[in-house]
Amino acid sequence: MSDADDAGHRRAGRPLETVLTRPRITAAALRLIGATGYESFTMSGLARSLGVAPSALYNHAASKQVVLQWLQDHVMTMVDVAGFGAEPWDTALRRWAWSYRDIFATHVPLISIMAVLPVTGAPQTLRMYETVAAGLASARVPTAQIVPSIVALESFIFGSAFDVAAPADIFETGALAESSPIFSAAVRQGEQIQGKARADVAFEFGLEALVDRIGRLRRP
Amino acid sequence: MSDADDAGHRRAGRPLETVLTRPRITAAALRLIGATGYESFTMSGLARSLGVAPSALYNHAASKQVVLQWLQDHVMTMVDVAGFGAEPWDTALRRWAWSYRDIFATHVPLISIMAVLPVTGAPQTLRMYETVAAGLASARVPTAQIVPSIVALESFIFGSAFDVAAPADIFETGALAESSPIFSAAVRQGEQIQGKARADVAFEFGLEALVDRIGRLRRP
Known part of the structure; x- marks a missing residue:
């Protein structure tokens, strides 16, 4: 209205x-x-x-569940899809994925709703899928590979949104360091070398892996 | 006891x-x-x-939250890490990742607990990290890259565990198909070509992307 x-x-x-x-x-x-x-x-x-x-x-x-479903669909309109059709496919995909993660990191309780809600009940979400699918189709990603690509990206984005909310010391092994020497050393070295937030380093690593793989699906 | x-x-x-x-x-x-x-x-x-x-x-x-934290840590002992040290690093990593996804797909409510619980409160979880980290270190993945690799894999696994629980028709556009022609065609073609479950196709695609990327981090 x-x-x-x-x-x-x-x-x-x-x-x-x-x-x-x-x-x-x-x-x-x-x-x-x-x-x-x-x-x-x-x-x-x-x-x-x-x-x-x-x-x-x-x-x-x-019910409250219905309101949360409406909210989930509304939150999707905040995800940045403006790159599709305007920028190279991979630039647009990265822009979409980072904004999607950032928004759901502040709406973590919506993830479990979103992950199982049929698109027919979520018209804005479907609009977003259409835009991303059109972007991948224009990049000559084979039609049958578009849904697996989007689902893999989304699964990674949802899991990464949880990770943003994790405490900074989630991997500090403390008194248990002696029983986990290799992991503890990896945590320390990871901290020393990377200036960026732990969650961002991991997100960038995984996102680039997925974007690279999607790029190799493209028809000549 | x-x-x-x-x-x-x-x-x-x-x-x-x-x-x-x-x-x-x-x-x-x-x-x-x-x-x-x-x-x-x-x-x-x-x-x-x-x-x-x-x-x-x-x-x-x-509290109930405490019991769920204990349960989360216990559930980690069911994840299959037997491949590490016994099989090639990538075979072990795939075996671990598939079993991790399958187990959390039946314990979805534990994901939001797991994702933010410091390892000091979860000794079995830390044991698992140590085993995976040792597997990656033996494969000559640089120490500073081990944590980002594990976090990216886990984020993908958590998101994918939600996806397993999604209804089969989650992407059926129904009456909205006309306003989403590209996505609707992608959903149809994806169904026709792949014999496997939608969630498994997407999980395999993303997991192979991550394993491939981790492989390219390895020192000669």
């Missing part, structure tokens, strides 16, 4: 709850989660932030 | 709750979750399955 429609409803004197639409509920959920996080996100808190009774909210969104 | 210790405690007439150890609680949690799933897993259900009062269980495991 556009703002104009919305104003129309108000002028007509309809009760506020009739203007509870998917975009409005989604926007309110995004604001609330941005302010207080996923842990404390509840339907009653969301209803309060919309200025309606919980029962009114439930009339429009059957 | 071994079974022998356990029998000793019983013979000595000590109350049952003194034999609530981390391994026993973990084993009971694994059995319970295997039978009824993660959704319905509760501390009171776990206490019941151990034949103790919830308060007795809480004396040994401060």
